[in-house]
Structure formats: structure tokens, C-alpha cells
Amino acid sequence: MKTGGGPVSTSFERPSIKVTVILGRLWKYLKKFKWMLLLAVALSIAGNLLALVGPKLSGHAVDAIHPGPGGVDFQSVFFYAGWMVVFYIVSAVLSYLLAALLVNLGSRVVYEMRRDVYEHLMRLPVRFFDSHAAGEILSVLSYDIDTVQASLSNDLVQMLASVITVLGSLWMMLTISPPLVLIFAVTIPCSILFTRYRSIKVRPLYRQRSINLGKLNGYTEEMTGGLRTIKAYHRQEYFAAGFEKKNAEACEANYQADSFSSATGPSVGFINNVSLALISLFGALLYMSGSISLGSVSSFVLYSRKFSGPINEFSNIISELQSALAAAERVLRLLDEPEEESDPADALPLTEVQGNVELRDVSFGYQPGVPVLQHYNLTAKPGQVVAIVGPTGAGKTTIINLLMRFYDVDSGVIFVDGCDIRRIRRGDLRRAFSMVLQDTWLFTGTIRENLTYGKENLSEGEVIAATKAAKIHDFIISLPAGYDTILKEGGSSISKGQKQLLTIARAMLLDAPMLILDEATSNVDTQTERVIQAAMLSLMKGRTSFVIAHRLSTIQNADVIAVLRNGCVAECGTHEELIQAGGYYAELYQAQFDTAEQYSDFE
Secondary structure (H helix, E strand, O other): OOOOOOOOOOHHHOOOOOHHHHHHHHHHHHHHHHHHHHHHHHHHHHHHHHHHHHHHHHHHHHHOEOOOOOOEOHHHHHHHHHHHHHHHHHHHHHHHHHHHHHHHHHHHHHHHHHHHHHHHHHHOOHHHHHOOOHHHHHHHHHHHHHHHHHHHHHHHHHHHHHHHHHHHHHHHHHHHOHHHHOOHHHHHHHHHHHHHHHHHHHHHHHHHHHHHHHHHHHHHHHHHHOHHHHHHOOOHHHHHHHHHHHHHHHHHHHHHHHHHHHOHHHHHHHHHHHHHHHHHHHHHHHHHOOOOOHHHHHHHHHHHHHHHHHHHHHHHHHHHHHHHHHHHHHHHHHHHOOOOOOOOOOOEOOOOOOOOEEEEEEEEOOEOOEOOEEEEEEEEOOOOEEEEEOOOOOOHHHHHHHHOOOOOOOEEEEEEOOEEHHHEOHHHHHHOEEEEOOOOOOOOEEHHHHHHOOOOOOOHHHHHHHHHHOOOHHHHHHOOOHHHOEEOOOOOOOOHHHHHHHHHHHHHHHOOOEEEEEOOOOOOOHHHHHHHHHHHHHHHOOOEEEEEOOOHHHOOOOOEEEEEEOOEEEEEEOHHHHHHHOOHHHHHHHHHHHHHHHHHOOO
């Protein structure tokens, strides 16, 4: 139910969260699986240390080769080469186990995160969904969380391996030739400063990419939902142009982020290659002076590649990390959305509901300074049928939102059985109402599941009695699987009128003491409307009922008809009283009567 209240906005565009805060909150998920993390660290250390032994053995093999014929000690060469193969094989196996472990870890973390986001969505107030596009929310649930998973599964592997490899290679190089290590005292700070500068610049670009992609998803979801209307008005080109704009903005943001970050890797690679050239130059000088063996120079070169390689890799994955941080920020933004206020500790239960409802001097607006209801007063006695009519935008559906506490009043009080509803438990209050709305909602599942999801442990007889009363039983049993027929995509395989009849039957099965009908017969033809009127009257007996209707013929028998104009009750009374008064209601009724006569001329 769209409840009004201003344009769709996005809270995901607020100032960015600090990286340390994002990492700290992600750690709360990771620490739940600390034993897997410790095992991953152990595998990373073991695998990389074994790989670090290779260059040392390679240097010993090179030193076993002497100038001149017959100067090669093949026994030593084969010995060191054989051990190199063993160490590299074991290292590769451990690296595979590490990758598999981290993929599992990433999946578990994302499972927890997606579950938390979904459960948080269920606790958010209706106001949030009125001001956020559904496609953007889905983008956070799918794309952004998947981006975080990819980073945890892939980037975490590389980062763990990089730290071990860099530290291990540095130690090995120090044992071979400390003077040559001094070359990195110049090149490594250059790489670090350059990478840091680029990461600071690229993060806002990836943040904008996520925002634009969310907008594109929101626009796509909205357009696909209204595709029939778009085709009916032949506005495909117009909305295609809108999609083209959103798509171009998303692609441009993606290009800006990726193109800016893609230059980081080659630049850092160039710095590392300069360091390799300097090592080769000064290593040759040290060899000629007899300060180092040829095998040691060879080992040092290999270790320098291992040392600078992870730094270069880190600069390559910095874009992925920034993308993951931007995605994680949007996820955390959603988790930070304030939930619907919990019931106070002294909230009262609502039992044995009589159905006495009073709205006393109620004022409310979806946006500050834009009132929808002003000093509104209405009383519904137990068992009464109260019809609410008025022009579009008068605040009819707003009253329903306030009764259900989807929103709270700005001023005034709403009473149920003499108690302020703000003091009643929300769950008890909402269970006291059953609703049939203009916008029907059915989920993917059997017809029986859709009928009984509001109330458990219903017998087959109760279900059939309700569907018969709603005049939908004959249609259901005509289906191949009857009540076990699967409804897909919100009941797209049945007509709007049939969906409405199912929701009416569902409301009957809930058997709540109060009833809300918001244009409940708007999607059925006149003949069907007349058929279900008797069923609706039977449903309303003994229940306090609020009926919102545009077709005044459906509410002539209401006990009280409240006419809304400009956010206030302009008239109130029975149908006969209001007709005799000759006011706005009489004008509405006469206008509909004249329209009905005009249409009858064509029959």
C-alpha cells in the first residue's frame, strides 16, 4: 500500500562513513567465525613460508654451477631442484585449501549480513518504504552484498598472502645482502604514497558508482512494473530515453572509477621494475667486488620479485577494495536506518476488543508544514460501518495508516476501546484489524497458503466457507490443482478481480474484530460487485468497519458516512441525511448518478 508522503529519495547518498568504522563493523561479522580465520592465517603463513624457501634453494643450485667444462655439481643441482618442487607443490595445496576456506568464510559472512539486512527491513517503518525505491533496496540486498562477499573471498586471500610474502621476502633479502635492501628504502615509500593517494581519490568514485547503479535498478524495477501502461500509452521511446540517461550515468560512473583505478597497477609496476633494474645493477657490482655470490644475486632477484609483486597486486586490487568498501557502506547505511519505535515497557495488551474507535482532534502530515489532516474528529461505535469518502488527496487512506500505526499522529489522539493506541502494543493493535486493500498482494505459493497465512491452524471447512462467501470457491476448484494451485509472481496468472476476491476471503479467515476496506471492490465488475456485497455485509456484521470508497453506491447502507474535504470532516451522517442536506456528498452522489445514466445509454 502506497501511503503517500513526498518524493522517493535515497538516504544512501549521505556523507561517507570512515573506512575504520566500516572495517570495524565488518569485523563484527568476521569474528563470529574466528576459528576459520585463525585456520586461514595458519594456512597462509605455512603456504607462503614454504614458497619463500624456493628462491633460496634456487640460489644454492646456481652456486653449484662452476665455470668451465665439468664444473656442474649435478648431484647438488638435482637435490636442490627436487626440494624446490616438493616445497612448491605443498605450498600450492595449502594455497588451494586457503582459497576454499575463505570462499566458505565469505559465504557465511554474507549469509549473516543478508539475513540481518532482511530482518532489519522487516522492522523498518512504512515511512522508509514510502521514500525509497524498491529497486534501490534490492540493489543493496543483491549487488552490494555480493560485492562484499567477492572482496572477502578473493581480496582477503591476496592480502593475507601479500603480508606474509612481503615480510618473509624482506627477511630473506636481509640475510643475503643488507646493502641491496636499501634500494627498497626509496622505491617502496614511493609505491605506498602513490597507492594511498590513488585510493583516497578513487573511493568517492566507487561510492558514486554504487549510488548510480541503485538508481538504475530502481528505475528499471519501476518501469518493468508498469510496462503494460507504458505500451498502452505508446511511451516506450520516452521511458527508453529515461533508461538511457540512467544507464549512461551508471556506465559513466563505472568508467570513471575503473579508469582512474586502472592506472594505479601499471604505475606501481613501473616503480617496482625500476627497483629490479637497480638491484641488477648494484648486484652485479657487488658480485664483481666479491661481496656476494652469483647464486645469492639470483636468489635476491627472485626475492625482490616476491617482495614487490604483492605490492603491485595490492595496487591492482585497491579498486576492488574501494568498490567493496563503497558497497559495504551502503549496506551499513541501510542497517543504520532507524527501526520502527519499539513498544514502551508499559505498553498495554489489547484483548477482548469491543471496537469502539475515536479520532479526537487529529492532525497529521507526511512532510513538515504540509498537513493532510487538520483537527480531524470521527467516532465509530462497536459494530458500526463507517464509510469515508471524499476527493482524491483528501486523506482517506491516511486515516487507515494512522489507525494501523503505520504513522503516528502529529497531534491529537486516536482511541480504541478508550485507550490511546500509542499505549497499546503494536502487534495487538494490528492483529485487531483485517484489511482488504485496493492494491492486492499475493505471494508465490499455493492458493491455500495465500488464504491462511494470516491465521494458522484453519480447517479445510473454514477455508472453503470463506471462499464460498467471497464467491471465489467455484473458480478455485475449477483449477487443475484446486487449492494447491501455485500462484507465481504475485498472482499474475489470474485476473485482478480474482486476486481481490482471494484477499477478501483472506480477510474473512482472519476473523479480526475490526475491518478496513480500502476500495475493496475497485477491481471487480459491477455484476461481481453486487454479488460480493452480501458477503461483505455478512463479514462486517458485529465488526467495527472502516470503508473507503469512491463508488458511493457501495456505502449507502453504512451507519456513518464521513465526508472529507481539505483534511477535515465536512459532513457526517447517514446516506439519507447527507442527501437531504444537499451538501458536497449530495453533489458527489448526483454526479455519479448522472454518469451512470450516461453510460447506461450505451448499453
